[in-house]
Structures are given as structure tokens and as C-alpha cells.
Amino acid sequence: xxxxxxxxxxxxxxxxxxxxxxxxxxxxxxxxxxxxxxxxxxxxxxxxxxxxxxxxxxxxxxxxxxxxxxxxxxxxxxxxxxxxxxxxxxxxxxxxxxxxxxxxxxxxxxxxxxxxxxxxxxxxxxxxxxxxxxxxxxxxxxxxxxxxxxxxxxxxxxxxxxxxxxxxxxxxxxxxxxxxxxxxxxxxxxxxxxxxxxxxxxxxxxxxxxxxxxxxxxxxxxxxxxxxxxxxxxxxxxxxxxxxxxxxxxxxxxxxxxxxxxxxxxxxxxxxxxxxxxxxxxxxxxxxxxxxxxxxxxxxxxxxxxxxxxxxxxxxxxxxxxxxxxxxxxxxxxxxxxxxxxxxxxxxxxxxxxxxxxxxxxxxxxxxxxxxxxxxxxxxxxxxxxxxxxxxxxxxxxxxxxxxxxxxxxxxxxxxxxxxxxxxxxxxxxxxxxxxxxxxxxxxxxxxxxxxxxxxxxxxxxxxxxxxxxxxxxxxxxxxxxxxxxxxxxxxxxxxxxxxxxxxxxxxxxxxxxxxxxxxxxxxxxxxxxxxxxxxxxxxxxxxxxxxxxxxxxxxxxxxxxxxxxxxxxxxxxxxxxxxxxxxxxxxxxxxxxxxxxxxxxxxxxxxxxxxxxxxxxxxxxxxxxxxxxxxxxxxxxxxxxxxxxxxxxxxxxxxxxxxxxxxxxxxxxxxxxxxxxxxxxxxxxxxxxxxxxxxxxxxxxxxxxxxxxxxxxxxxxxxxxxxxxxxxxxxxxxxxxxxxxxxxxxxxxxxxxxxxxxxxxxxxxxxxxxxxxxxxxx
Amino acid sequence: xxxxxxxxxxxxxxxxxxxxxxxxxxxxxxxxxxxxxxxxxxxxxxxxxxxxxxxxxxxxxxxxxxxxxxxxxxxxxxxxxxxxxxxxxxxxxxxxxxxxxxxxxxxxxxxxxxxxxxxxxxxxxxxxxxxxxxxxxxxxxxxxxxxxxxxxxxxxxxxxxxxxxxxxxxx
Numbered sequence: 044x045x046x047x048x049x050x051x052x053x054x055x056x057x058x059x060x061x062x063x064x065x066x067x068x069x070x071x072x073x074x075x076x077x078x079x080x081x082x083x084x085x086x087x088x089x090x091x092x093x094x095x096x097x098x099x100x101x102x103x104x105x106x107x108x109x110x111x112x113x114x115x116x117x118x119x120x121x122x123x124x125x126x127x128x129x130x131x132x133x134x135x136x137x138x139x140x141x142x143x144x145x146x147x148x149x150x151x152x153x154x155x156x157x158x159x160x161x162x163x164x165x166x167x168x169x170x171x172x173x174x175x176x177x178x179x180x181x182x183x184x185x186x187x188x189x190x191x192x193x194x195x196x197x198x199x200x201x202x203x204x205x206x207x208x209x210x211x212x213x214x215x216x217x218x219x220x221x222x223x224x225x226x227x228x229x230x231x232x233x234x235x236x237x238x239x240x241x242x243x244x245x246x247x248x249x250x251x252x253x254x255x256x257x258x259x260x261x262x263x264x265x266x267x268x269x270x271x272x273x274x275x276x277x278x279x280x281x282x283x284x285x286x287x288x289x290x291x292x293x294x295x296x297x298x299x300x301x302x303x304x305x306x307x308x309x310x311x312x313x314x315x316x317x318x319x320x321x322x323x324x325x326x327x328x329x330x331x332x333x334x335x336x337x338x339x340x341x342x343x344x345x346x347x348x349x350x351x352x353x354x355x356x357x358x359x360x361x362x363x364x365x366x367x368x369x370x371x372x373x374x375x376x377x378x379x380x381x382x383x384x385x386x387x388x389x390x391x392x393x394x395x396x397x398x399x400x401x402x403x404x405x406x407x408x409x410x411x412x413x414x415x416x417x418x419x420x421x422x423x424x425x426x427x428x429x430x431x432x433x434x435x436x437x438x439x440x441x442x443x444x445x446x447x448x449x450x451x452x453x454x455x456x457x458x459x460x461x462x463x464x465x466x467x468x469x470x471x472x473x474x475x476x477x478x479x480x481x482x483x484x485x486x487x488x489x490x491x492x493x494x495x496x497x498x499x500x501x502x503x504x505x506x507x508x509x510x511x512x513x514x515x516x517x518x519x520x521x522x523x524x525x526x527x528x529x530x531x532x533x534x535x536x537x538x539x540x541x542x543x544x545x546x547x548x549x550x551x552x553x554x555x556x557x558x559x560x561x562x563x564x565x566x567x568x569x570x571x572x573x574x575x576x577x578x579x580x581x582x583x584x585x586x587x588x589x590x591x592x593x594x595x596x597x598x599x600x601x602x603x604x605x606x607x608x609x610x611x612x613x614x615x616x617x618x619x620x621x622x623x624x625x626x627x628x629x630x631x632x633x634x635x636x637x638x639x640x641x642x643x644x645x646x647x648x649x650x651x652x653x654x655x656x657x658x659x660x661x662x663x664x665x666x667x668x669x670x671x672x673x674x675x676x677x678x679x680x681x682x683x684x685x686x687x688x689x690x691x692x693x694x695x696x697x698x699x700x701x702x703x704x705x706x707x708x709x710x711x712x713x714x715x716x717x718x719x720x721x722x723x724x725x726x727x728x729x730x731x732x733x734x735x736x737x738x739x740x741x742x743x744x745x746x747x748x749x750x751x752x753x754x755x756x757x758x759x760x761x762x763x764x765x766x767x768x769x770x771x772x773x774x775x776x777x778x779x780x781x782x783x784x785x786x787x788x789x790x791x792x793x794x795x796x797x798x799x800x801x802x803x804x805x806x807x808x809x810x811x812x813x814x815x816x817x818x819x820x821x822x
Numbered sequence: 823x824x825x826x827x828x829x830x831x832x833x834x835x836x837x838x839x840x841x842x843x844x845x846x847x848x849x850x851x852x853x854x855x856x857x858x859x860x861x862x863x864x865x866x867x868x869x870x871x872x873x874x875x876x877x878x879x880x881x882x883x884x885x886x887x888x889x890x891x892x893x894x895x896x897x898x899x900x901x902x903x904x905x906x907x908x909x910x911x912x913x914x915x916x917x918x919x920x921x922x923x924x925x926x927x928x929x930x931x932x933x934x935x936x937x938x939x940x941x942x943x944x945x946x947x948x949x950x951x952x953x954x955x956x957x958x959x960x961x962x963x964x965x966x967x968x969x970x971x972x973x974x975x976x977x978x979x980x981x982x983x984x985x986x987x988x989x990x991x992x993x
């Protein structure tokens with residue numbers, strides 16, 4: 044059957060609202076009697092609080108509640124939404140407020156008042172006496188004997204230390220003709236969602252909490268907040284915001300703000316709102332810096348014989364995402380990328396007195412991809428091998444058993460085609476050898492691969508993956524779709540409505556996402572993360588639509604005196620297959636199902652049947668059948684000004700085998716946004732901190748440089764290699780993350796091609812290039 | 823100490839989206855707070871507090887300003903246009919239409935500011951080239967789209983508006 048809505052660039056249903064100033068962002072929530080809260084943050088990176096005096100603050104007119112560590116539950120938790128808090132693989136080392144400070148900026152007190160200004164004034168009246176403790180900012184120093192210790196449970200400050208090994212590493216290196224070693228480093232960057240983290244929590248006095256928040260997971264927030272407060276989950280009702288102003292993984296954990304607002308709301312008996320400043324956002328979440336030591340054995344014709352990596356991740360003051368990012372980094376960033384019999388990886392997630400890292404699109408893979416794909420190009424350059432052929436030779440093959448998910452195969456895997464078509468489009472074969480351009484502006488081409496990624500988290504230990512949906516048809520021939528799946532902006536409102544409309548045979552504009560949903564009204568959904576929503580929530584929407592459709596066709600069958608199995612739905616009508624003249628509008632079918640049992644017409648009372656009666660509705664709650672892996676390759680063309688060190692990405696080509704494209708424009712937008720963030724990662728973005736106080740030095744967009752419209756390449760071309768993934772909704776698998784993973788090493792490889800200079804630590808600033816060219820002294 | 827300084831309020835009267843509005847506010851109140859909290863026009867967003875992200879861009883007497891860097895008192899007796907004022911007689915502005923049609927937005931949080939900067943750009947230059955569009959919105963950060971669909975939307979709207987002008991329509 045031909046598809047009428049899937050595969051088309053239908054406009055976003057949320058677009059009209061958003062171009063008129065969309066009201067549905069959590070930042071706009073105001074409740075009657077609502078108070079505003081601010082947090083007092085520690086100026087020291089490591090300290091013990093000896094005394095807090097809040098008396099003066101409490102007496103300030105307008106102050107309604109004050110919170111200190113002594114007022115907070117001391118039950119340790121992890122912030123990460125996508126796992127149950129008591130999951131064995133997670134580290135519970137967080138407190139809402141602690142009398143030990145472990146990074147500069149940790150909240151030590153909070154005030155709720157009738158205005159933000161009064162709350163801020165009250166903070167200045169709080170006296171805190173600290174005993175400063177020795178601190179450590181470098182994770183490798185933190186692992187040394189005698190280093191300042193952050194947590195009692197973590198010897199040498201190692202939060203987790205996963206090791207994974209396949210085959211016999213020593214035998215693999217013994218079989219190698221060449222062994223390459225290198226060290227690759229990445230920096231701390233922020234997701235830079237545009238809407239700040241903000242919440243309003245309303246405690247009702249009977250032990251119930253209603254929560255509005257800009258976050259990526261309703262049910263995760265419910266579970267975490269209930270855990271922190273020590274109350275049953277059903278006491279917490281999290282309201283789904285129609286929109287949030289971006290997330291990219293940066294809102295994938297409970298913040299300080301939600302528990303603090305909840306505790307203040309109880310004390311003040313009024314709703315409490317907390318909105319973070321941009322500075323506070325910058326020290327709330329970040330992609331972790333990871334230092335990767337790589338050692339690789341290959342044969343003379345470029346086949347891996349052994350691969351070893353050691354990764355040191357700076358998790359900051361608490362483990363949170365650092366306990367999970369390290370595993371995804373090791374597995375999907377390193378171990379599973381290419382075929383190799385003998386492999387070993389050791390990961391260290393290390394506590395330091397830095398800010399706490401968080402989730403960020405790619406979730407550990409950008410750091411690994413930069414190391415792996417840079418080194419492969421170094422190997423190819425050294426041994427004069429073709430970088431495309433090298434990767435092709437070591438790649439997984441279509442039909443191979445999935446290297447991670449038991450029982451699955453790489454059925455729709457098209458890595459080879461990604462390489463071929465991407466290389467053709469950018470003209471990779473025509474590139475010149477490294478540093479051959481005359482003049483000071485040098486052009487280079489490079490690429491990098493994320494050979495294997497995920498469509499969700501099925502198969503990962505301790506991580507949720509089921510989704511749900513409710514679809515209800517209306518008498519006017521429209522349908523309401525309710526789901527807990529959050530659209531962070533990346534377009535799931537559109538793709539999920541497309542899937543529902545296609546399945547039900549309704550026009551696109553007849554399906555809408557309900558504006559209201561909360562944890563009491565919709566089925567559980569895992570978070571919007573891990574490139575999972577179109578695939579996983581899409582499958583749930585399709586399942587719910589199919590339930591509704593079955594009933595719709597049954598009623599239509601009675602009305603048309605036809606067998607339900609002989610009917611098809613399309614363009615808002617139900618038709619007998621092969622007899623286009625026998626048809627009925629879907630609206631009429633729904634009206635019949637919703638009508639009184641006996642309808643009085645011009646011909647007199649006409650009874651319907653009991654079978655026809657009842658709302659046409661479909662419900663699903665289901666895990667997907669698999670976790671199919673897409674492959675991706677990104678190519679870039681850069682120019683490097685060897686006088687100034689400035690790099691410009693001129694053009695990008697990105698190839699990705701995503702199964703079926705649900706919305707081509709939406710998919711291209713994902714790729715373009717991914718490249719934008721990755722260009723920032725590669726060339727300019729860097730969260731920096733004072734080396735004595737630990738204070739953030741880049742806490743606003745003046746000092747934290749991210750790409751503007753001016754820095755974007757003149758074109759970003761997407762090549763979508765389509766197939767019919769059997770486990771995906773209409774054949775779809777996933778897209779979102781690899782397009783942010785591959786550009787940084789592709790840019791590093793292109794810079795090498797342009798200049799002959801190899802930079803192994805991000806960001807690749809003009810200074811680093813000039814130092815490498817010998818035009819600036821190193822330090 | 824322990825008392826709040828009594829701050830004398832100032833009267834601010836503006837014409838915003840064609841409507842006259844007057845409020846007594848603290849002199850330190852920012853224009854963006856005045857628009858969002860006093861007038862409850864929440865389409866103007868705050869993405870930072872340092873004049874950089876551009877989410878709060880509005881037109882002040884026809885000029886684009888970042889309303890987090892203007893005091894409400896400075897806008898007294900001025901004309902303000904916010905995203906809510908772009909729609910006329912139930913018809914979206916061509917830029918609004920184009921942003922919707924060309925996927926010139928994702929999360930939508932930067933969109934109001936991006937639209938206002940684009941309105942100002944096209945008022946100055948009805949036929950901007952790609953480079954001029956890039957410069958025209960360089961003060962507005964978007965983290966979702968990679969800007970390319972925004973370029974396409976501005977180009978499409980510019981064309982639409984030129985054609986409208988050719989046919990004698992006032993936009």
C-alpha cells in the first residue's frame with residue numbers, strides 16, 4: 044500500500060503556535076500565590092559547612108521560607124531519569140543539600156519570597172561559615188594516592204571502573220605488523236538549550252505535589268522527586284509541558300531546583316517557582332571531558348588485530364550520568380564500532396571538585412569518536428592506506444549478528460553505502476595530499492564515522508525502554524493523541540502525528556497531540572533521549588492507532604454490511620477494498636459509535652447495535668521489538684588560514700541509514716542542528732573554570748562561544764539511505780545523535796588534510812593551530 | 823538592615839502591538855520583564871541575561887533591541903512590536919508563514935526573537951542575500967536548527983513580501 048503521509052515534509056503541527064509566541068513553555072507557568080526562590084551557592088570548590096545563620100533572612104519582609112542542609116532529606120540518590128534510582132548500575136551519591144560542598148556553585152541554602160528581588164536580597168543576609176578543604180580538579184591527579192578524597196565510598200576518587208574485554212589482547216598485538224598509540228582529549232561543553240531550567244512545584248498540604256518543569260522525562264522526574272522526598276510516586280503529579288525550549292540531553296536528570304522548590308513549597312504552603320540564570324545553567328550540566336589513551340594493532344594492509352583503550356572521564360562532584368556515559372562511550376564509541384577479535388577497554392569515571400556532568404546528545408560517543416576516527420586517519424596517513432577502504436575493510440557487514448543486542452542482526456545496516464555515497468558527493472577521491480595548497484588559505488577534506496549506533500536502549504542494563512500512547516477519535520473525524528513522550532523541539536509531535544494519521548487513514552491535520560497530559564493520565568514513557576522517540580514511541584503510537592483502527596473498521600463493517608477485513612481507511616474515509624464506490628466518512632463511523640442507542644430519524648426510531656457503541660479509542664504500552672543500529676558518516680570541507688589559525692567549515696555532507704524517513708525536512712533539520720553543535724564542539728566551545736577557586740569563567744554567551752548563523756557552512760547536505768527496518772514504525776529507525784558525533788573528528792581530519800597539522804585535543808582553536816604550525820610558541 | 827528599601831515607582835506608558843498600555847513599575851525593571859510579567863505577553867522569551875542570545879528581541883520604534891538590555895522606563899512613550907503583534911487580521915506575517923512552512927524552527931524558543939530580527943532585516947533590505955541574512959540574525963542564537971532552514975524561511979518570506987508589494991499589498 045502506498046503511503047500518503049509518511050515520508051512527506053508535512054508542516055509541523057506546532058509551528059503556528061510557535062511562530063506566534065507559543066504559550067506552552069514551562070517558563071510561562073504562573074500559579075496563584077506563587078513564590079519565587081533563589082539558591083545560595085558555595086564560593087568554594089571543597090568545604091565543610093560549619094554554621095549557617097538564616098535568622099536575618101527569615102525576618103526580611105516578603106520571605107516566606109528558607110531551606111538549609113539541616114532541613115533537607117539526607118537520602119542519597121542519583122539524578123539520572125532513565126534508570127530506577129535504586130538500579131544496581133548507578134551510584135547514589137547525591138543530596139539535595141549537603142553540609143559538605145564538593146564544587147564551587149553547589150547550593151547550600153535557598154529562599155522563597157514574594158519576589159525574585161526579595162529572595163536575592165535575603166540570600167545576601169545568610170551567613171555561612173565554611174571550613175575549606177583541599178581540592179582537586181584534574182581527574183588523573185584525583186586518582187593518585189594522597190589526593191583529596193571527595194566521597195568516602197570511592198577509593199582514589201573512582202566512581203565506577205568498568206572493564207570489557209573480548210579475545211586475547213596480547214595475542215592480537217603480537218599478530219600486528221604495526222602498533223599505534225595516541226592520547227586524545229575532549230573538553231567540557233554545554234548543551235545550550237535556550238529555555239533555562241525552570242520549575243514550579245505546588246505542595247497541596249496533604250502530601251501531594253504538582254510539578255511543572257522544563258525536562259525530558261515526566262516519569263523520571265516523578266520517580267526521582269518521590270524518591271528524594273521519601274513519598275510514594277503517586278503523590279507526585281508531573282504535568283507535561285506542550286513544549287520545552289530545547290534539551291539535547293541537558294534536561295535528562297532531576298536538578299536541584301525541583302526538590303528545593305518542593306521542600307520550600309511545603310514550608311511556605313504556597314507554590315514555588317525557580318528559574319535558573321544562564322550562569323546557573325552553565326554549571327548544572329555538561330558533556331563530560333574524557334581523555335582517551337588508544338593503542339591499536341593492525342596488519343600491514345590495514346586490518347585491526349588488537350584494539351585497546353583506557354578512558355578517564357571527569358564526572359565532577361557526583362557520579363550521576365558519569366556512571367552511565369562511561370559505558371556508552373566504551374561500548375558504542377569504541378568496542379563495537381568495528382570488527383576486531385581482540386579488544387579491551389577500561390573506563391574510569393573519576394570524582395573531581397568540578398561541576399557535575401550530565402547528558403548530552405551522543406552520550407559519550409563524541410569523545411570516543413574523536414579519538415578513534417582521528418587515529419584511523421593517522422594510521423592511514425602513516426602507512427599510505429586509503430581511509431575509506433580501511434574503514435570498509437574493518438566494518439561490520441549487513442546481516443551480521445548485532446554486536447550488542449542479543450538475538451538481533453544488522454538487517455538494514457548500510458554503512459558501506461554511507462561511505463560510498465558520502466565520498467562521491469563531497470568528491471573525496473579528488474582531494475589533494477596533506478598541506479599541498481599554495482598560499483596561506485588551505486583547503487582540506489576529511490570524514491569520520493559512527494559505524495554503529497542505537498535506536499533507544501533495549502538491551503542496556505537497568506534502562507527503561509517502553510512507551511505508551513492513547514488515541515481517541517472524535518465525532519468530527521479528528522483524533523487526539525496523548526503520550527508522555529516529550530518533543531524537545533526535534534519534531535516528535537510531527538512524526539508521531541504522521542504515524543497516527545497514516546495508520547488511521549486520517550489527514551495529517553486531523554490528528555493532534557493533546558495539550559494536557561500528566562503522569563496520572565498517560566502510560567509510562569522512557570525519556571526523550573538515545574535517538575529513541577520516533578522508533579520507540581512511534582511503535583507505541585502505531586500500536587495504539589491499530590487498536591483504534593480495528594474498532595473503527597468493525598463499526599464501519601456493520602454500517603457498510605461488509606467484512607471488517609475487506610475495508611481500508613484513507614484520506615478520512617473507509618472504503619471496501621476494490622469497490623471505491625462503497626465508502627463512508629470516518630467522521631460518520633465515529634458519530635455512529637458515539638450516538639445514542641436508538642436514534643430517531645425522519646423514518647422513525649432506528650436502533651443501532653450494542654457492538655457499535657462506545658468511543659473509538661486505542662491504548663498501548665509496549666517495548667519495541669529491537670534496537671536496530673543505524674550507521675553514519677560525515678564529511679567536511681574546511682579552509683584553514685595559516686596566518687591566523689582560523690578554521691572555517693565550508694561544506695558538510697552527512698550520510699545516515701535511518702530506515703524510512705518519516706519527515707524529510709524534519710530529518711534534515713536534525714542533521715543541520717547536529718552539525719552546528721558539533722562545529723562548536725570542534726572549534727570553539729569550552730566551559731572553563733578558575734584554577735584556584737573553581738568558579739566558572741564562561742558563564743554567559745559572551746564568554747562561551749557557540750556558532751551563530753555566520754559560522755555555519757554554506758551547505759549541509761543530508762544523504763538518507765532508506766530501507767525498511769522490520770521492527771520500526773513504517774520501517775523507521777533512528778537519526779538524532781550520530782550527526783553530532785562525527786563532525787568533530789571529520790573536522791580534525793580535514794584540518795590535517797589542509798595543513799599537515801594534527802590536533803589531538805578539542806576545541807581546535809586558532810592558537811593550537813598556530814602553535815602546531817610553529818608560528819606561536821607553545822605556552 | 824532587614825528592611826526592604828522602598829523604591830519609588832515610575833510610570834511607563836507604551837504603545838505595544840497597537841495598544842496603549844500604562845503601568846507603574848520600579849525604575850530597575852527591564853523592558854523584557856515589563857513585557858512578560860506586567861503585560862503578560864509571554865512570546866518574548868529570556869534565554870540569557872547578558873544581551874547575547876537575542877530571544878528577547880523586540881522592535882522599539884521600529885528598531886530591533888534586546889529587551890533585556892533596555893529599562894522599561896527607557897521605553898516610556900515608545901512604540902513596541904512583539905511577536906504577538908505580527909499577525910494582522912487573523913493572517914500570519916509572511917515571515918511567520920515561511921518559518922512554519924520551511925521548518926525554520928524546532929523547539930521554538932528563539933523563534934520570536936529570530937522573527938523580530940528578520941522583520942527588521944527585511945524592512946531595511948527587502949532582497950537580502952544569504953550573507954546579509956546571516957549577518958542580520960547573527961545576534962540571535964538558535965541551538966536546534968543549524969540556521970539553514972531559517973535562511974530558507976527568510977528568503978521565502980522576502981520573495982513573498984516583494985511579490986505582495988508588486989501587487990500593491992501593504993504588508
